[in-house]
Amino acid sequence: MANLNPDSAANKRSKFGELPTLSGIERDTAKPGQEKDWKEIQSNTFRNWSNYIIRDQSDEVKVNDLLMDFSTGVNLVELVNHLASPRGIKDYVKNPKTEFQKLDNLYKALNFIQKDEGIKLVGIGAEDLKDGKEKPIMGLIWTLIKHYKIKQGGKEKDGGSERQSLEKWVNVIIEPHIIHNLKSDWNNGIPVCALVEGLAPGTIDLSRLDPQEGDENCELGIRKAHEVLNVPKLIAAEDMHNPKVDELSMMTYLSGFISPFDNLILDWVNSKIADQATNLRSDWNSGQRLRALLNAHVAGFYPDFEDDDEDALQGLLDKIEQEYPTGYNINAKRMKDPMVHGLAMGSYLFKLKQKLDLVPKEDPEYMQQKEELMLWVNEKIPHHKASNFTTDWNDGTRLRDLMNAHIPGFYGGFDFEGASGGSYQQLLDKIGTKLSYISPLTGEEFADPNVDERTVVEYLRGLRERVRDYQISEQDRLERERLAQLARERQEREEARRLYEAQKADLMQWVNEMIWPDLRIANFDSDLRDAEVITALLNKIRVGTVVQSEVAGNSREKWDRALDGAEKNFGVKARFTGDQSSRDLEEREYVSYVSALLEPFNIELLQWVNSTLDVSLRSKNFGENWSDGRRLEGLIAATVPGFLPADFNHSDPQQGQEVLARMHRDLANRCPFLYQDILMSVFEPAILAAYINRYRFLQKPHDRDELLLWVNCMIAPKQVRDLSKSWADGEVLKALVNAISEQNGSEGFSVGSRDDVCKEGIESGEKLLGVHARNFTAHELALGNVDEFRMRQYLSDYRDLFMQKNQSMVGSARDGVEHAMEERGIGLSEDELAALPPNDEAAKNRAIINAAAEKYIFDFPSDQGTLLNMDTDIHVATAFLYKLRSAPERKVPTPVSRASSQPEPVPYPASTRDVESPPVENTKLIKPRDSKASTR
Numbered sequence: 001m002a003n004l005n006p007d008s009a010a011n012k013r014s015k016f017g018e019l020p021t022l023s024g025i026e027r028d029t030a031k032p033g034q035e036k037d038w039k040e041i042q043s044n045t046f047r048n049w050s051n052y053i054i055r056d057q058s059d060e061v062k063v064n065d066l067l068m069d070f071s072t073g074v075n076l077v078e079l080v081n082h083l084a085s086p087r088g089i090k091d092y093v094k095n096p097k098t099e100f101q102k103l104d105n106l107y108k109a110l111n112f113i114q115k116d117e118g119i120k121l122v123g124i125g126a127e128d129l130k131d132g133k134e135k136p137i138m139g140l141i142w143t144l145i146k147h148y149k150i151k152q153g154g155k156e157k158d159g160g161s162e163r164q165s166l167e168k169w170v171n172v173i174i175e176p177h178i179i180h181n182l183k184s185d186w187n188n189g190i191p192v193c194a195l196v197e198g199l200a201p202g203t204i205d206l207s208r209l210d211p212q213e214g215d216e217n218c219e220l221g222i223r224k225a226h227e228v229l230n231v232p233k234l235i236a237a238e239d240m241h242n243p244k245v246d247e248l249s250m251m252t253y254l255s256g257f258i259s260p261f262d263n264l265i266l267d268w269v270n271s272k273i274a275d276q277a278t279n280l281r282s283d284w285n286s287g288q289r290l291r292a293l294l295n296a297h298v299a300g301f302y303p304d305f306e307d308d309d310e311d312a313l314q315g316l317l318d319k320i321e322q323e324y325p326t327g328y329n330i331n332a333k334r335m336k337d338p339m340v341h342g343l344a345m346g347s348y349l350f351k352l353k354q355k356l357d358l359v360p361k362e363d364p365e366y367m368q369q370k371e372e373l374m375l376w377v378n379e380k381i382p383h384h385k386a387s388n389f390t391t392d393w394n395d396g397t398r399l400r401d402l403m404n405a406h407i408p409g410f411y412g413g414f415d416f417e418g419a420s421g422g423s424y425q426q427l428l429d430k431i432g433t434k435l436s437y438i439s440p441l442t443g444e445e446f447a448d449p450n451v452d453e454r455t456v457v458e459y460l461r462g463l464r465e466r467v468r469d470y471q472i473s474e475q476d477r478l479e480r481e482r483l484a485q486l487a488r489e490r491q492e493r494e495e496a497r498r499l500y501e502a503q504k505a506d507l508m509q510w511v512n513e514m515i516w517p518d519l520r521i522a523n524f525d526s527d528l529r530d531a532e533v534i535t536a537l538l539n540k541i542r543v544g545t546v547v548q549s550e551v552a553g554n555s556r557e558k559w560d561r562a563l564d565g566a567e568k569n570f571g572v573k574a575r576f577t578g579d580q581s582s583r584d585l586e587e588r589e590y591v592s593y594v595s596a597l598l599e600p601f602n603i604e605l606l607q608w609v610n611s612t613l614d615v616s617l618r619s620k621n622f623g624e625n626w627s628d629g630r631r632l633e634g635l636i637a638a639t640v641p642g643f644l645p646a647d648f649n650h651s652d653p654q655q656g657q658e659v660l661a662r663m664h665r666d667l668a669n670r671c672p673f674l675y676q677d678i679l680m681s682v683f684e685p686a687i688l689a690a691y692i693n694r695y696r697f698l699q700k701p702h703d704r705d706e707l708l709l710w711v712n713c714m715i716a717p718k719q720v721r722d723l724s725k726s727w728a729d730g731e732v733l734k735a736l737v738n739a740i741s742e743q744n745g746s747e748g749f750s751v752g753s754r755d756d757v758c759k760e761g762i763e764s765g766e767k768l769l770g771v772h773a774r775n776f777t778a779h780e781l782a783l784g785n786v787d788e789f790r791m792r793q794y795l796s797d798y799r800d801l802f803m804q805k806n807q808s809m810v811g812s813a814r815d816g817v818e819h820a821m822e823e824r825g826i827g828l829s830e831d832e833l834a835a836l837p838p839n840d841e842a843a844k845n846r847a848i849i850n851a852a853a854e855k856y857i858f859d860f861p862s863d864q865g866t867l868l869n870m871d872t873d874i875h876v877a878t879a880f881l882y883k884l885r886s887a888p889e890r891k892v893p894t895p896v897s898r899a900s901s902q903p904e905p906v907p908y909p910a911s912t913r914d915v916e917s918p919p920v921e922n923t924k925l926i927k928p929r930d931s932k933a934s935t936r
Contacts, residue, residue, distance in 0.1 A: 225256075724788045730758040
């Protein structure tokens, strides 16, 4: 394609050479506060383009009035000469004085455009240009832009328009962003930023762009395109942001991206192949460069074929699409067309580059072998050094010289004609006889320019060994073997160290994802000596694996509890003690122990996942079967009902990314991957599993009932019916904060409006307990506008904090309320138990509450839902013990009929769960946050 800078020679193409800034290039003709129409935008853009093309060393602006500054013909001649360089018009009047001279210049320019350049002009005459007629002038400028900067001698498939070619090309670069036109779709500025980022990755963080700030986005994209890619500022940011911007203006501006795009593709191609490409059209007709490009990435990818073999080229394209699918529609017939559009060929190569960049680099061991072999060769024949293992060995002279260097006089004479094949074969035969080493290639095959590199390398490696064996004695050979063995062992140790470091890095990422956001480690020694991290990790694998007080015990005792919990729950036995782990344990011991937790974690998580998902979505691992997005969709739908939009498409990377971003923002569940990475299987299974594990700690569908039970246990005798409207007066929140913080009555709260009470309740929760209202305000709470979903999040934080503060009671609660009561000297006699209805847990628990009420003054609900869950819900049981601990003892015991049915103090909604539901195991034990803690 033509170079964007007409002053530079094609053979001196720089990647992104510096372009001068044209004074006045963005000159605005609109009055302040007046919105431009499309004609004015187009006129400004065409004027800027003309000045950019015909600029000279002084950067003088030569076209100020687009309609009148072409009337003398001078600017038009200069414009055409720059575009058609080195061709052009030599004989013209540079300072015309008469009307005849001006018309003559214009006639010469138009004649050159039509006859010499073959550009068809309709309805454009010299008189029109001299008289400054708008339509012919604008038409002429657009014809030149289209021919020299967009079409560039190529044609689009099926006769498609330049607009369609440009749209398709842009969409290839900015994917997954898509534009459908060259007008309004550019107003928000994101496409131009995406175009810059596509050609120069890392220039603009697209995730930080707000579509509502289109003017700022346009300015950013245009500025970065000029600074990084040297795309001229042919259009103003406000014009691109203008809803009236026209297609021709946008196409003119976008044509400036073609040259940096061409440079990007050609630089990449030419860094891989020897036969350098100079364009993206005719240089690719034969398909040989495409074959060489693939073979450079994957040795032996496709065999040689004749330039005119269209079937072989189609076979190459089919194999590429099969192994590295680009999704771009191009076939052999189209590729062999000398008029193939450069944008089409470039788009295909751009997509191919994206795929090939993901191909693992060539085997490091093989690369090392080649490097060592090349050093050996060039040390022996410094006068005839080799640079490759293919064409440098075609004529046989290097192989001859190499043998003579090792065995003087091995093959003499200067009449050697190895390239003929015959003499080459004689040399190979002599080597075979002398060293008992047969070549896998014939002389004719060695002389082939397309000889397989790996075969040559393997032959020369073997030859090196045979030559050394020939030269040295048996003793020297044994010594060499000993040294080689030492070298191998050293290499094996280095490889083992490398694998260990890689395993450690992956394991550290897994640990950090598991314990996020509360904790983070930077190493596997000092960061693990305190048992806080391993305790958090074990409790993330299975809640309640380690029940540990905030303050009780030193690091050794905490480690002992953690090791004991891991062995009992997962059968993972440590090779060290708690005392060792808290002092001077080696890093590898920590790494080995944490690695052993991966398998039980996968088993534990898969059991939960498969019990949560539909049968058809059940999984055996966290690998590729998650890449279609269906399982992640099912998991979100099951764990957070109503979170997914109704029209959610699990195959849409943009929509999926929006869901993940909202999951991070609203539920503090950060995904370590892009959704597109998941769809493309570009993820580490263990890290994906750690992310999925966090869904276990989100609100479950039945958490509403459990949360409501716990709240009513804590605020009794107050009771609430729901998790939304009942909290509007602020009194319930006051009661909950007081209950957890052990404040008396309404201490710390003032009497005022609902807004004031709600505000003070929220602020007291933050100050006293470190619990923040992340997703709503006090005013919303007072109006009753906080939905149940957000309220569940907020109240769950209170419940998590409560359980963490009272871990010593959690252990007692796990043994059962009845057992914990007996330890306090409160219980039911055998007669009282016998008097209860058989297998009636509610009646038994009501009797336990009544027994406690005889001795202590405290309020606790005795509704059916609470009674049924005292033994199965750890939160309810812990709340009961907590309230009992702080209750004053009665001076005179109050006799209560323990087996009687005590009426409910206030109506209370029954649990939606069945009586036979299994106990909830996923108790959250989250590290409490102080008042300065940031939101998750």
